[in-house]
Amino acid sequence: xxxxxxxxxxxxxxxxxxxxxxxxxxxxxxxxxxxxxxxxxxxxxxxxxxxxxxxxxxxxxxxxxxxxxxxxxxxxxxxxxxxxxxxxxxxxxxxxxxxxxxxxxxxxxxxxxxxxxxxxxxxxxxxxxxxxxxxxxxxxxxxxxxxxxxxxxxxxxxxxxxxxxxxxxx
Numbered sequence: 001x002x003x004x005x006x007x008x009x010x011x012x013x014x015x016x017x018x019x020x021x022x023x024x025x026x027x028x029x030x031x032x033x034x035x036x037x038x039x040x041x042x043x044x045x046x047x048x049x050x051x052x053x054x055x056x057x058x059x060x061x062x063x064x065x066x067x068x069x070x071x072x073x074x075x076x077x078x079x080x081x082x083x084x085x086x087x088x089x090x091x092x093x094x095x096x097x098x099x100x101x102x103x104x105x106x107x108x109x110x111x112x113x114x115x116x117x118x119x120x121x122x123x124x125x126x127x128x129x130x131x132x133x134x135x136x137x138x139x140x141x142x143x144x145x146x147x148x149x150x151x152x153x154x155x156x157x158x159x160x161x162x163x164x165x166x167x168x169x170x
Contacts, residue, residue: 008069015062016139018055019132025052026125027157033118034164056100063093085131092128099124115165122158129154 029049032041067086070078078086099121102108108117133154134147 008066008073011062011065011069012139013141015059015066016136018059018062019136020140022052022055022059023129023136023154025055027154027161030118030122030125030161031157031164034161034168038164038168053104056097060093060097063089089128089131089135092124092131096121096124096128115169118165119162122161126155126158 029044029052032044035041067090070082070086099117102117103121106114108114130151133150134144137146137150138144
């Protein structure tokens with residue numbers, strides 16, 4: 001992990017740590033939830049789930065701050081390409097937040113079953129992870145070249161969830 005030097009770097013590092021914690025926790029929750037379709041499991045500890053909602057809110061707030069730092073950077077002004085990518089991360093994050101809210105409220109999306117709604121949630125998570133993986137690896141101090149191996153791990157976890165959900169239906 002890298003050492004943050006200025007305020008913007010510290011905020012990016014804190015945001016990256018929050019995002020990494022959320023990604024691991026999300027995949028763990030999704031894998032256990034998918035496994036529950038095959039084998040009954042005890043209910044998850046609600047305090048932990050709500051703590052992760054708090055981390056997600058912190059991630060959103062820190063993302064606002066990092067975006068503001070990026071837009072106000074006069075030493076390295078953002079290119080149009082970087083601004084478009086930032087917009088993609090915001091749109092994918094908003095879609096993911098909406099899917100999570102529906103999941104928490106147990107509201108079926110467009111009349112779909114809870115399983116189909118979970119698939120939409122997994123797709124939104126994969127999309128947001130794809131959009132943010134380069135930033136995540138860079139802000140954690142790892143090589144941006146790690147984005148594709150990290151994306152592969154993300155997709156393997158999502159694929160495992162889908163496979164377990166499909167096995168429960170078959």
